[in-house]
Amino acid sequence: MAMIEIQHITKKFGSFTAVNNLSLSIESGQLFGFLGPNGAGKTTTIKMLTGLYEPTSGHCFINGHDVHWTPLEAKRSFGYVPDQPFLYDKLSGREFLHFVGGLFGMPYESVKAKVDEVKDYFEIGSFMDKRAEEYSQGMKQRIVLSAALMHNPPVLIIDEPIVGLDPRSARLVKDVLKQKTKEGLTVFMSTHLLEVVEELCDRIAIIKNGRIIYEDVPAQRNGDLEEMFLELTK
Amino acid sequence: MRELLVVLNTRAQSFLKHAFEFRWQSLVQNLSSLLIFGGFTIAVFFISRSVTDYAMSQAHIGLFLFHRFLSMLLYVFFVTVNVGNMIVSFGTLYRSQEVGFLMSLPISHAKIFLIKFVDNFFYSSSTLTLIGLAVLLGYGSYFDMPWYFYFVVIFLVMLPFMLISGILAVTALMLLIRIGARIGFRLLLMLLVGAYGASVYAYFRITNPMALVEDVMKLWPNVNDYLGYLDPQFVKFLPNHWVAEFLYWSINGDPARAVPYLALLVLTMLGLIAVAGLMARKFYYESWLAVSNLQAAKNNSASKPPGLFRLDGKNLFSPKLDALMRRDFWLFFREPSQWLHLVLMFVLLLMFVVSVATMNIRFDSPGMETNAFLIVFLFNGFLVASICLRFIFPLVSLEGDAFWVIRSAPIVMNRLYWYKVLGSMGVVLALAETLTISSVFLFSQSVYLTTIAAIMMFFVVLTLVGTNVAAGGYFAVFKEKNPMRIASSQGASLTFLGSMVYLTFVSTLLVIPFNRYFQQSEFAGMATPHWMHWSFILIGLISMAIFFLSSFIGVKALRRSG
Numbered sequence: 041m042a043m044i045e046i047q048h049i050t051k052k053f054g055s056f057t058a059v060n061n062l063s064l065s066i067e068s069g070q071l072f073g074f075l076g077p078n079g080a081g082k083t084t085t086i087k088m089l090t091g092l093y094e095p096t097s098g099h100c101f102i103n104g105h106d107v108h109w110t111p112l113e114a115k116r117s118f119g120y121v122p123d124q125p126f127l128y129d130k131l132s133g134r135e136f137l138h139f140v141g142g143l144f145g146m147p148y149e150s151v152k153a154k155v156d157e158v159k160d161y162f163e164i165g166s167f168m169d170k171r172a173e174e175y176s177q178g179m180k181q182r183i184v185l186s187a188a189l190m191h192n193p194p195v196l197i198i199d200e201p202i203v204g205l206d207p208r209s210a211r212l213v214k215d216v217l218k219q220k221t222k223e224g225l226t227v228f229m230s231t232h233l234l235e236v237v238e239e240l241c242d243r244i245a246i247i248k249n250g251r252i253i254y255e256d257v258p259a260q261r262n263g264d265l266e267e268m269f270l271e272l273t274k
Numbered sequence: 275m276r277e278l279l280v281v282l283n284t285r286a287q288s289f290l291k292h293a294f295e296f297r298w299q300s301l302v303q304n305l306s307s308l309l310i311f312g313g314f315t316i317a318v319f320f321i322s323r324s325v326t327d328y329a330m331s332q333a334h335i336g337l338f339l340f341h342r343f344l345s346m347l348l349y350v351f352f353v354t355v356n357v358g359n360m361i362v363s364f365g366t367l368y369r370s371q372e373v374g375f376l377m378s379l380p381i382s383h384a385k386i387f388l389i390k391f392v393d394n395f396f397y398s399s400s401t402l403t404l405i406g407l408a409v410l411l412g413y414g415s416y417f418d419m420p421w422y423f424y425f426v427v428i429f430l431v432m433l434p435f436m437l438i439s440g441i442l443a444v445t446a447l448m449l450l451i452r453i454g455a456r457i458g459f460r461l462l463l464m465l466l467v468g469a470y471g472a473s474v475y476a477y478f479r480i481t482n483p484m485a486l487v488e489d490v491m492k493l494w495p496n497v498n499d500y501l502g503y504l505d506p507q508f509v510k511f512l513p514n515h516w517v518a519e520f521l522y523w524s525i526n527g528d529p530a531r532a533v534p535y536l537a538l539l540v541l542t543m544l545g546l547i548a549v550a551g552l553m554a555r556k557f558y559y560e561s562w563l564a565v566s567n568l569q570a571a572k573n574n575s576a577s578k579p580p581g582l583f584r585l586d587g588k589n590l591f592s593p594k595l596d597a598l599m600r601r602d603f604w605l606f607f608r609e610p611s612q613w614l615h616l617v618l619m620f621v622l623l624l625m626f627v628v629s630v631a632t633m634n635i636r637f638d639s640p641g642m643e644t645n646a647f648l649i650v651f652l653f654n655g656f657l658v659a660s661i662c663l664r665f666i667f668p669l670v671s672l673e674g675d676a677f678w679v680i681r682s683a684p685i686v687m688n689r690l691y692w693y694k695v696l697g698s699m700g701v702v703l704a705l706a707e708t709l710t711i712s713s714v715f716l717f718s719q720s721v722y723l724t725t726i727a728a729i730m731m732f733f734v735v736l737t738l739v740g741t742n743v744a745a746g747g748y749f750a751v752f753k754e755k756n757p758m759r760i761a762s763s764q765g766a767s768l769t770f771l772g773s774m775v776y777l778t779f780v781s782t783l784l785v786i787p788f789n790r791y792f793q794q795s796e797f798a799g800m801a802t803p804h805w806m807h808w809s810f811i812l813i814g815l816i817s818m819a820i821f822f823l824s825s826f827i828g829v830k831a832l833r834r835s836g
Contacts, residue, residue: 090682112684120682126675129755130608131601135585142597143683148589155586171608173569187679 042101043068043195043226044089049098051084051250058084060250061098066228066243068194071221073241074230077273081250082230083123086199089228090120102195116144118195119188123203123230125180133168133175133183137190144191151190158186161216177204185213195226202233214240234265248273306768314771315408317778322412330416336497337522339490342481344413345509345518349477351406352439352514355399357470357618359443365611365756366394367444367558368451368565377562387444387554395440401767406432417525430536431520434543438513441546445553451561455568463614467621474625480506513539594685598693605672611758615664623657623709631716640792647788650717651710651727652781655734658706659773666698666742667769668760670832671750677835687833691743695825699739706735723791730810733817734780738773740821744828745769750835776820783809 044066051059059081066072076082087093089100091107091114100107103117127136134155141151159165162182172180181204188196201217202210217240221227231237237244246254246269254272329335329343367373367390376386407428414423454462489504490497500522509515516535523532583603589596606612630650673680680690707728714727749765760766787806 092678092681112686115682115684120678122678122682124675126678128601128605128674128676130605131585135601135604138586139597139601140679140683142589142593142600143680143685145593145684147593148587151593152586 041068041104042066043070043103044072044228045101046085046089047099047101049085049088049095049100051081051088051093052096058250059088059095062247062250062252063098064245064252066226068226069221069224070242071217071227071240072229073237073244074228074247075232075234075237075244075269076230076247080247080273082247083199084250085247086197086228086230090118090197091115116191117193118197119191119193121181121184121188121196121198121201123199125177125184127172127175127180127183129173130171132171133164133179133186136172136183137168137187140187141190146191154190154192158189161189162186162212178206178209181205182209182212185216189220194224195228196220197228199230200232201229202231202236234269238265246272310768310771310775311404314774315404318405318408319412319415322409323416324412326413326416334495334497335487336490336499337525338499338501339487339497341518341522342486342505343483344521345514346478346481346483348435348514348517349512350474351402352435352512353470353474355402355436355439356443358399358402359394359440360447361611361615361618362758362762363391363394363444363447364614365758366390367447368562369569369611370756373562377559382555383559383562384551384555387558388551391440391444391550394444395437399436399440400762401770403432403436406436413521419524423524426536427521427524431517431539434539435513435517437543438539438546441543441550445546445550448553448557448561451564452557455564459568459610463617467617470618471621471625481509513542595693598690599697602697609757611756612665615758619657619661619664623705626653626657627709627712627716630713640789640795643792644785644789647714647718647723647792648781648784650713651730651784652777654706654710654713654727654731655738655777655780656774657709658702658731658734659738659770659777661702661705662698662738662742662773663766663770664758664761666702666739667746667766668757669694669698669743670747670835671752671754671760672757673750674752674755677752688829691747691825691829691832695740695743695828698743699735702739703732703735706731726806726810730780730784730813733814734777737776737817737820737824740828741772741776741824742769744824744831745772747828747831747835750831752835779816780813783813 042065044064046062046064048061048063049059050057050061062081062085064072074082074085084093088095089102089107091111094108100114102114105114105117107114127133128139131139137155137158138151141154146154159168162185164179164182164186167175167179168183172183175183181201185198185201188198196217201213205213214236217227217229221242229241243257244255245252254268326340329340330337335343367387370390373386373390376389377383410427410432411424414427450462450466486504490501493499493501505515516538520532520535520539523529523535583600585597585600585604587600591599710727710731711724715721715724718724745765745768746760749763749768751760751763751765754760754763787809791806
């Protein structure tokens with residue numbers, strides 16, 4: 041069954057078409073890599089997928105729910121990590137996780153248990169009681185990732201997960217993504233880092249000027265991904 | 275000097291680009307703000323002219339007394355500009371990210387101070403300047419003053435007057451932060467609030483307006499003579515007195531006695547700028563570091579907050595409602611500019627209620643009684659409008675860059691909107707009703723009037739909270755983190771002016787019924803004011819119409835924002 045289904049979505053900003061008639065289908069348990077040069081339409085696609093933008097035309101389905109017609113059901117089915125992980129400066133990481141748990145309607149005991157779980161998973165225990173004002177990009181990223189997994193969603197939508205992370209944090213995130221995918225999580229990941237794609241992704245698509253120009257399964261592909269990416273996107 | 279010009283030039287260019295950027299939405303916003311600002315200015319102009327006309331031609335209070343009242347008003351204006359600058363400057367001079375960036379550049383600290391002071395002054399004083407100028411124009415036009423009078427008053431009298439107030443505020447803040455680092459900021463804050471309260475109390479205690487009126491009226495009909503010997507000595511050192519004296523002598527056509535006051539204002543302003551520059555060179559960086567250190571220490575302390583409202587505490591309501599309420603609670607009380615301003619507003623409210631309670635005024639006519647009652651009611655409305663502007667208008671904008679968390683969560687935007695409206699309404703209503711019931715009852719001693727005022731205040735709160743949440747969503751500035759800057763943005767000023775128009779409308783509808791009520795009380799025993807209720811019903815209906823219309827706009831704005 042397709043966990044994420046994008047049907048002919050187009051997004052126009054005035055006369056500029058950011059995403060043009062894009063369709064994709066991602067199966068349950070897949071780690072999907074969404075590649076493209078800057079300004080290709082990756083973040084716009086993700087924002088439509090998460091309900092932050094309304095498509096000019098077309099539909100997005102998550103776990104069978106139309107993001108724009110049944111947004112609440114769709115939103116309960118995914119966790120989202122944006123490219124800029126803005127937090128509330130005046131709240132601590134722990135408070136932020138409790139806040140997100142509350143927004144997803146999780147009862148107190150479940151939130152508490154889940155916070156303890158993600159605390160170990162993402163090694164955030166040492167700073168999670170400090171206010172977010174003092175966090176580095178990597179710390180924020182780990183808190184936001186933890187928040188995205190708080191409600192055990194079947195889908196994770198993640199925009200540039202490794203940017204700004206130190207090598208240890210990057211390893212941690214990659215391991216979590218691998219582990220969670222094995223457990224059945226479907227991941228839609230946008231990234232610039234080709235080595236991450238090669239290491240993690242079951243499937244990739246390259247977007248340029250709002251259109252998918254290439255789709256592939258990295259494991260079956262012969263040749264250098266970087267060379268091919270540069271060739272396709274020049 | 276060169277770097278100062280570069281920074282100011284960049285800011286001016288950025289402002290001009292923003293101001294002249296063509297977008298339909300900004301065009302509509304600019305046109306509507308022009309209309310409302312223009313209308314408001316014209317209304318203030320006519321009110322000022324009528325009040326001057328009334329005081330001079332009907333009440334015959336004389337030029338001297340009139341200018342002493344003007345001096346008192348200017349004192350309140352001076353303190354308001356001062357408080358506004360002090361509060362806003364804490365955000366602009368010490369907490370803004372731009373200061374951190376400028377500190378990393380080879381620019382002297384005194385210049386950064388100057389750049390941010392100018393920024394701060396225009397942000398916190400623009401609406402007050404507009405009101406001040408409209409009052410001045412109305413006053414000047416009554417006395418048929420020539421065009422250059424306005425030019426001189428605007429640039430050489432009012433601007434220095436306001437700058438004196440602003441510079442005193444930021445210079446004092448610089449020193450207070452140094453003191454606060456030693457004695458603790460909580461104690462300092464209490465002392466500061468006490469000092470402001472004491473200064474206003476002492477001023478009116480010493481100038482004693484009631485005694486002044488009696489003293490001047492004993493000299494009737496020579497009330498236009500200069501009676502400076504009645505002034506207490508200390509007021510002669512105050513800038514508001516200098517402005518009043520300049521105006522008095524200008525109106526009397528005696529420039530030789532007016533100009534020294536103008537010189538005094540300009541020289542004091544220049545002197546204070548020089549002193550502030552010197553002090554900034556020595557203390558600004560130090561005080562900025564003190565605030566940064568304090569902030570860092572606070573942020574790095576891993577202590578959990580005590581109490582019922584802990585975000586990681588057990589739920590009291592549904593998880594969603596709980597999460598939103600607790601988040602808002604902590605975001606509010608962890609932001610010093612929020613609770614600090616709230617404390618100051620509480621002190622002002624308290625002072626107002628105490629002043630009303632201790633007033634001992636005899637009314638000679640039902641007309642005077644009506645005016646006095648409406649002034650008390652209107653002032654309550656004005657306070658509620660100020661609270662709404664300062665704390666309710668920024669609610670949507672303060673969702674800020676982190677709004678993605680809510681927008682990507684299963685939260686219905688309509689519910690989020692109503693949570694904001696009803697949550698704020700509960701708080702504002704409790705405050706407004708306490709204020710209204712205590713002030714109106716203490717003032718009028720009438721249960722009937724108090725009940726009516728309480729009902730009218732409910733509609734005022736309904737309208738003002740509704741329009742402020744809605745307009746806050748429509749004019750949302752998600753990039754701005756400073757709530758005071760959000761509350762002094764163009765959209766906020768527009769909303770505030772709209773609130774003033776609404777309050778004027780409500781008061782106008784109340785004039786005739788209350789005047790008749792007081793007439794009947796005076797001449798025909800107990801009043802039977804059943805006919806008054808039509809005005810109240812009209813106010814109620816119009817208020818509800820505004821509330822629902824603004825809610826419709828607000829929900830739409832919230833859905834499309836973020």
